[in-house]
Amino acid sequence: MxxxxxxxxxxxxxxxxxxxxxxxxxxxxxxxxxxxxxxxxxxxxxxxxxxxxxxxxxxxxxxxxxxxxxxxxxxxxxxxxxxxxxxxxxxxxxxxxxxxxxxxxxxxxxxxxxxxxxxxxxxxxxEGRMLIRHDGEWSVILFHDIVYAEVVNRKIHLRLTDGRDIEYYDQMKRMLDRVDERFCRCHRSYIVNVEHIRAFIPGNELMMDNRDLIPVSRTYRESFNEGYFDYVGGAYD
Incomplete structure (x- = not known):
């Protein structure tokens, strides 16, 4: 649609x-x-x-x-x-x-x-997608359906647009290598899909389309900003 x-x-x-x-x-x-x-x-x-x-x-x-x-x-x-x-x-x-x-x-x-x-x-x-194994089966996940990813205890949790939370074993760096430029790392534990950012919250947080708040850490702030503005086409006058 x-x-x-x-x-x-x-x-x-x-x-x-x-x-x-x-x-x-x-x-x-x-x-x-x-x-x-x-x-x-x-x-x-x-x-x-x-x-x-x-x-x-x-x-x-x-x-x-x-x-x-x-x-x-x-x-x-x-x-x-x-x-x-x-x-x-x-x-x-x-x-x-x-x-x-x-x-x-x-x-x-x-x-x-x-x-x-x-x-x-x-x-x-x-059409961007990746194949992951979770709960003993393989699933195809469309990039557009991923709101953000969070790593918890060596597992990546994919928060999806339909409300599902899919977890599987992987590393953040490996995930970044598999996805495209719409995904930016904003924190040691988070990768966000910039297409699903609803708002920038004072205090270095992002509100996503599902209303979850994601922190932007000092370590990743500069690289996140660069990735974000590269994707959306730069700051508009």
């Missing part, structure tokens, strides 16, 4: 983008959820989590660029596709980590090309 948000202050564009997305997802055999918003303020206030957001740059009130800045500042690491009437907005759009931009009126081929690239990237990210 891919979660898609569409934000435009023109009802016609909201409908048009929605229909194009639905059509492409059906043709790609990809399950998707869609949410539509008429302003940047409405999108930011929704509290919804998205994998992809289509943002109109020229909205009244909070424009698309400022909306994207606030999303990034709040920890959003998904794809942003700007929709704009002017190529003059291109430079500003990429400063906030845009995946792509589309010019109005929408070109069918360009829109399809952008969606194909997004889906290819999304599928690649979500």
């Amino acid at each position: 891919i979660r898609i948000g569409i934000c435009d202050d023109e009802a016609y564009m909201l409908e048009r983008i929605s229909e194009k997305v639905k059509s492409h997802m059906a043709a790609s055999h990809m399950e998707a959820s869609l949410r539509r918003y008429g302003s940047g303020e409405e999108l930011l206030g929704s509290g919804e989590k998205f994998d992809v957001i289509f943002l109109d740059i020229g909205m009244k009130g909070l424009d698309g660029i400022e909306t994207a800045k606030r999303l990034r500042a709040g920890g959003y690491r998904g794809y942003v596709v700007f929709v704009t009437v002017s190529e003059e907005d291109v430079y500003r759009s990429f400063k906030v980590g845009a995946f792509d931009y589309l010019l109005k009126p929408l070109d069918e081929k360009e829109f399809e090309r952008t969606l194909r690239r997004i889906l290819a990237s999304f599928r690649s990210k979500h």
Whole structure:
């Protein structure tokens, strides 16, 4: 399932983008959820989590660029596709980590090309997996399903998005060698999936999507920050 948000202050564009997305997802055999918003303020206030957001740059009130800045500042690491009437907005759009931009009126081929690239990237990210042995059997664990890993008494505990805690014998260094760049070590006993960080808590803690609090130790703070910002694309202005 891919979660898609569409934000435009023109009802016609909201409908048009929605229909194009639905059509492409059906043709790609990809399950998707869609949410539509008429302003940047409405999108930011929704509290919804998205994998992809289509943002109109020229909205009244909070424009698309400022909306994207606030999303990034709040920890959003998904794809942003700007929709704009002017190529003059291109430079500003990429400063906030845009995946792509589309010019109005929408070109069918360009829109399809952008969606194909997004889906290819999304599928690649979500196909990462590892094979582990626990409780006498082998299990395939998808990287996307791991919120964080904790080592306790020589066992690694994987806290998963479905609430399960899977434990198996391994070393943290070996696990880091097996996973990809979305995983960062923040403490001697913890590796976190940065895609599941909900908030940074004063006092050097991370709140994860499952509401668990994870410490960031002084020893790992610098390397964690480097890994985190490398993955999300750097600090956004």
